[in-house]
Amino acid sequence: MATSNVVLQKINIRNLDPNFENILIVGIIIGKQRPRKFADTKTAVEVYKGVWNFTLRDSPQDYINITYWSSSEAVFQANDKFHTGDVVEIVNPRVIVRKINDYGEQFRPMVTSPFSLSLNEQSAIVKHDGDPRRYLCLLKYPTKPIAGFLPIRDVHNRGDAIKDSYVDILGVVRGLGSIRTVTAKNSENLQVRTVEVFDHTAPSLKIEIWDPDIILKSYNWKPRFTAVFFTDVRICWSGFERSFVAKVTSRTIVTENPDGREVHLLLNYAKTAPIETFEIIDHLLKELPNPNSIQDVMSIKQVQDKINHIQETASNTKQFMALTYSFVTSLDLDGLSRTLTIKWFIKEITEINNGFHNFFFSGHCHLSMNGGRCENSECPTVFENVVVEPEINLDIRIMLTDHTGTLTNCRFSGQVTEQALNCTAREFSNMSDDEKCKLKWKYLMERCAVRIAVLFIGRQTPIISVLSLSRANAHEVASKLPVY
Template sequence: MDPNSVALQRTTLENLSPTLSNVLIVGIIIGKQKPRKYLDTKSPVAGLYRAVWNFTLRDSVRDYINVTYWGSTEVIFQVNDKFHTRDVVEIINPIINVRNLNDHGEQYRPMVTSPYSLTLNEKSSIIRHEGNISEYLQLLKLPTKPIAGFLPLRDIHNNGAAITDFVNILVIVKGLGPIRTCNSRTNNETFTIRTVEVFDHTSPSLKVDIWENDIIQRSDHWRPRNTALFMTDLKIAWSNFQRQFIAKVTGRTIVTENPESKEAQKLLIYAKMAPIETFDILDQLITSLPNPNTIQDVMTVRQVHDKMNIFSAEKQFTVLLYSFISEFDLDGLSRTLLIKCGKCKVEIKTSKCENSECPTVYENELVDPEFNFDIRVNVTDHTGTLMNCRLSGHAAEETLGCTAREFSNLSDEEKQMLKWKYLMERCAVYVAVLFVGHQKPVISILKIRLENPLEAIQKIAVY
């Protein structure tokens, strides 16, 4: 439609009224849903499909509204591809409707402040606004709900089964999963999904499944530890595959990036140095554990597996195993060292730090890296094997008789000698089983002591 073909009157969302017609509204798209195709049963043409597209428009601090665009599949899918969140647009000649809060469709749309909704059809149009857009871009950082009402991630993990309503969360991006393509169970259509891992001051991890293409595209610009997200109206579900509660984006979800609020600023400050990686959290937990020599609860490998599989409030336990070290790859291809930047403490893969936020990058400062043990060990007895037990920190130094930096300078022959000191030998292995962020339990070795085979047989658990 040509916007110049009718006498348009520009108005704002605050001044809307169902009696108005031929209006023009300027606002910024703050959220959108992918279009849906449906069979038009009212059309005289058999098998005719049409489509509908929903998005949310904001033009002030206080006012935002839901917009529905009905039309042919070609028009709707084209306009969906053309406009995205952050675009400032002009809505021309919409139909202004009074919202029915009891309407079934309301539960699938974002919560808005306007008592009205806008409908676009063949007599309406949407075009890009060519004027000054700076005042509209500022609205992107304003949450659409009171930010203080967010739910801590700890409560999601602890009480997820009791959460039946939508939740809002204020979080920091921890990591971005790959974008995956899946097939719908109900039809032959494909859709994309990305899992984003987030954290806050109460929990180091929550997985959020994102199904909306618009949010997936926006997530490409999110930076771990540096992007805060206020995500509204997520659904909480138990994942049998991941064995933890996860969150899912819904049609009601609005994502506000780096929102302007004291809560978000405090969380961003916390995120700079927060122990969010598993090895950092484990190292903190291990320091609070009792002296390994005081551990006297003897178990077999099978008993440890059984205890790990029992869902309980118990977050950690310690155990003494009399077993063989069945895998101890110190001189092969397995990772043995974790090397961090000496300044920002982020893991480095090359000779220098690649963290763009690290002072060493832009100040060209030379800082010696930190070397830490990160060794995987398999422990085996007559009942089974504990795989991927983690030997690190002081326990690794005591076992190997050297520091991580000293170990990095050893020859392969010297590493081989250290390996065969313990490999396939009967040992007393002091173990802590730790549950970090409601993920799979991590088995951390606190101490390894070579044991006399005859004495070990007398102490070993029979089960």
Template sequence: MDICGSSHSSTGLQRVALKDIGPDMDNILIVALIIGKQRPRKFLDKTKETEQYKAVWTFTVRDSPRDYINVTYWGSSEDVCTASDKFYTGDVVEIRNPRINVRKFNETGEQFCPMVTSPYSLTLNEHSTIFPFNGDTFFLTKLLNFPTKPLAGFVPLRDIHNEGANMKERLVDILGAIRSVGNVRTVSTKRGQEMQLREIVIFDHTSGGLKITIWDSDIIARASTWKPRTTILFITDAKVEWSTFLRTYCAGVTSRSIITENPIGQEAATLANYAKNAPLTATDILDQFITELPDPESIQNVMCVQQILTKIRNFQENTLTDPQLTALMFVVITQLDLDGLSPVTRVKCGHCKSRLENMNSVCENSECSSNSKSVDVSFDISVHLSDHTGTLKNCRLSGATAEQVLKCSVQQFMRMTDRQKCELKWKFLMERCAVRIITLMSSKFSPRIVIVSCERANALETAQRIPIC
């Protein structure tokens, strides 16, 4: 098969659009954009007496928003692998003299190829040729941003986390924004074969992160250009998988998957706008959730420490992520280290809000365009809450809530002497308080418990409402 670097005269070939092809046509030329490709598969040619290998390579092309088709190239291992290494997703190619086949949807091969709109498939062999297209590619390259399935059919990431048991081994469509792109790693398969993989994490309105594993070299290379908070991906036919290490559900790109970068559609545009400033850390998510609460007084479900711990354990055993729990507790504050060695503030870059080590640290976020050293400082205090059933450790009293409870700003607190801080601590330590909390589970199932209000408890209300656990 000829894969020369430039096209030659195509005299005798008729250029045909994908929407116009038919099974009786031959001597045709198709110009189309590669929108996805698979890794070639090698196998021993049993028709030869000597040891020779053949290979098969499948890729997907389109020439309009509505028309896309799968192409399969059969040939010697050398020819097929050379062709696969030469052409990548995003290339516009001339396909000359392919064989046109009517698709048989019950064939095994159909289960491993991307979903396409054409009722046909193309086969390339020794009589076919493929070249880079040297004409105007502006219109065709724009097709990279057209999804191959309706965006509205995507599964929210939280549903994958929470209902993964029902989706395990199933194929789903996913829409997400890049949160992080991992390094390329080389691993050994069970058969002793070394393969490269890359892991990315995406997020959406419903979840701060879903890990996706990529094995295909073409997509691994494309991922190098993906940018956190900027690149939106629509991944078709990803497989839902359980991660024993992370104890959560993840997803993997399959041979059926087509990844559309920054797809055209309202759902993607809405996500892109959200991704620019979306809260991603557990702290930021809880801060936003607290900010959006209409009134902490709306939290009226009274719970004891043991009930909270049981709820958290149930979340862990049911492999749920990002579950939110609110409760009103009548508890004693048994740790409030305002005057000791424990950190009681957090520092962020004043421009991009990235976390900093201290007030003198320089922002290391490569995406931050600020040259100033402005910082935002806020409370972030560890509190232990205890009652007759146990202790909730490392609850966070932070931000504006901490200022309201302590009745001082973080700047005023930082100017206090150790004696003043000690006096402030003993206004709350070992005192019975009515505390309202929000609990959020992180991706690794460690609870993040944030205090949204705290005040000295009324003895009569405590006696009437404290649960007997």
């Protein structure tokens, strides 16, 4: 890119006019798109041109789209040199009136300026050598009203109606997938990363990110602590995930921890929200009706058939409950299988010291019980001589079998297990192997009335949780058990 020796006039985005020439605009890049190259049909020899689009902001209210046309080499070099968050100077651009119905507008971010800027060989983009602080703060301002975001629950519930449409999503990071390399149809290697977010309404939405700049930004995102506002992501059905997902597009602008009341409320909720799979399951189980009200009797085959139907038809059903009369064919209380989980919780402790408030926080871990001690050497259990007792829970996997089939890896945990075994988790942890062996034969190979909840979380195999378990009498079994 080349610049002339003429005196440049510094102009704000708000004051642009199509008649202006030799102008300079300072702003911060808030989004960019992947550059493209194409053959120049006006030359006899093989020459490739390039085009690169990005979005610039110089105030909370003003942002504009910019297109840079040049040789493919120059365009790709500029794309590699300048990134989202860079404060730059745009030198000698051409000011163009936007055509709202123009075909290209649907592939670019929404902006407030009625103009767009075009750069060519007579223009330049250079790093700003002044104080960047007045521009860096603009990264906290969203480009669309936050209040217009679509709750994640509506993505899942209305997915068929909004499929392939563009929506805005506000969520807190739940997890970050690994970065994968995918070969495109043109043999170009592309990177993709899946980010999982949640909000007040739903525990998970997966968002596919194909933009290298946004992938780079995601390295600094922290589960529970980073809220992200995605504008104009496209809603798609994923056969692999067996759920609706969102995809970042060329129209998307990503704002990290934007300012706004909705964001503050969501981050406050995220501090204690269940985000691990079994935390979510436990949260959902608490909202289910009293197990005694479950009277829909199903055989193991009927349960499995319903699971298969939900998975194969992409049904919106996220859970169902059933009463089975089945044998407990695996209940390893005294062997090598895990029977207990331990969680070290350190709640917020506030200490007033010389007028200052000191805050201590800790997360929690899920580890096997071993002699009543946490095996994680990095898990803090004492703060300022305050000893925190662990929370111990029964967490057992059982198998249920009847004449039609077997359900494996059923989750039998928490208070349900304590009631069935008639002992607390702490009492169980102090039992001898002989006592545990005697306890397991209370149900092992016995016909039981087992009420279960089948819950679907994303693509994975559904979680089957036991809601109640008791020995069944022969009359009850004979009168209610389905026969095949």
